[in-house]
Amino acid sequence: NAGVTQTPKFQVLKTGQSMTLQCAQDMNHEYMSWYRQDPGMGLRLIHYSVGAGITDQGEVPNGYNVSRSTTEDFPLRLLSAAPSQTSVYFCASRGARNIQYFGAGTRLSVL
Amino acid sequence: QQQVKQSPQSLIVQKGGISIINCAYENTAFDYFPWYQQFPGKGPALLIAIRPDVSEKKEGRFTISFNKSAKQFSLHIMDSQPGDSATYFCAARARGGGAQKLVFGQGTRLTINP
Numbered sequence: 462n463a464g465v466t467q468t469p470k471f472q473v474l475k476t477g478q479s480m481t482l483q484c485a486q487d488m489n490h491e492y493m494s495w496y497r498q499d500p501g502m503g504l505r506l507i508h509y510s511v512g513a514g515i516t517d518q519g520e521v522p523n524g525y526n527v528s529r530s531t532t533e534d535f536p537l538r539l540l541s542a543a544p545s546q547t548s549v550y551f552c553a554s555r556g557a558r559n560i561q562y563f564g565a566g567t568r569l570s571v572l
Numbered sequence: 573q574q575q576v577k578q579s580p581q582s583l584i585v586q587k588g589g590i591s592i593i594n595c596a597y598e599n600t601a602f603d604y605f606p607w608y609q610q611f612p613g614k615g616p617a618l619l620i621a622i623r624p625d626v627s628e629k630k631e632g633r634f635t636i637s638f639n640k641s642a643k644q645f646s647l648h649i650m651d652s653q654p655g656d657s658a659t660y661f662c663a664a665r666a667r668g669g670g671a672q673k674l675v676f677g678q679g680t681r682l683t684i685n686p
Contacts, residue, residue, distance in 0.1 A: 465615070494673075501581065503661060503676040504616070519673065551615050559604055559665065561674065563615030 463487050467552050467564035474542040474571045482537040482567050484552030490562075492555040493535040497521065497548040498566075504551065510535055542571045575599055576664050578677025586685050591649040593680045595662035598643065602664040606674070607636065607647050610659045619660070620647070652684045 468483045486493065494509035506519030510529040524546060526538040535554075539546060549568050553561045578595045585591045595605075606621035622629045622636040622645065629636045635648040649656055662677040 496676075501678055503576075503578070503678040505676070506673055509673065520675075553615075559606070559621070560618050561606075561608075561616075563617065565613070565615050 465552055465554055465562050465564035467550075467567050469567060470565065471568050472570070474539075474569065476543060476571060478542050479538070479540050480542065482539075482550055482552075482569075484535045484537065484564060485533050486535075486552075486554040486562070487533065488554060488556055488562065489532060490554035490556050491532065493529070494519070494553050494555075494561075495525070495527065495535070495537045496551045496553065498551060499548050507537065507550075544571045547571045575675045576662060576677040578662050578680060580680060581678065582681045582683070584683045584685060585649075585652045587652065587654060589652050589684075591647075591652045591656065591682055591684070593647045593660055593662070593682070594644065595646065595664075595677050596642075596644045597664050599664070599666060600643070601666040604665040605636070605638065605645050606663050606665075607634075608661045608663060608676075610661065610679075612658075616661060649682075652682075654684045654686050657682060657684045 465486045491512045495507040496504040498504050505521045508527040510516045516527050547570050549566050551566050552564045555561045576597050607619045608616035609619040610616040620631050620634050624640050633650045638645045660680045663674045665674050
């Protein structure tokens with residue numbers, strides 16, 4: 462049982478480059494979300510989705526886009542990377558009893 | 573503005589001791605309070621959770637104490653072990669309809685010295 466799978470694990474970008482962080486879950490969960498983790502800031506919600514075709518903004522959405530074409534996948538897109546987006550990104554899906562299952566994270570550096 | 577405030581930022585406890593991490597909130601609409609444990613290089617994982625209709629929940633060596641009137645809740649780790657060394661996050665979720673998003677505290681890096 463894979464759970465929540467994130468790729469890549471590490472990525473280095475130059476300012477202005479674009480990229481997509483991939484997230485897939487095999488638990489048939491409707492709710493999925495993206496967080497960023499920064500020292501002293503905890504986990505902050507970027508975007509979330511309550512089901513295929515439905516997405517909404519979280520606490521820190523600027524500079525990020527998402528889409529949800531299938532239940533399984535919830536990619537996060539950085540259109541023009543900035544140094545302020547250097548962070549560790551976590552994807553999560555929520556199952557029964559409100560338990561959120563997190564992926565292992567993507568460590569992103571923007572130079 | 574941090575909706576859930578967590579302290580301390582870091583904590584060092586001797587093996588066998590009690591580790592205590594505290595969280596405070598303002599939003600009275602919160603009705604679910606989980607704690608997550610995160611090991612280096614891994615994603616957070618649910619450790620234990622409580623709802624405000626009880627004042628305490630215990631699972632093994634881990635206990636959540638909840639004070640609804642003070643809007644505070646805390647995690648107690650009894651007989652702390654080196655394997656408990658990790659970052660701990662408290663969180664809260666508002667009741668009602670909609671997406672019921674989780675908001676997290678800032679995290680506490682716990683180190684258990686052998």
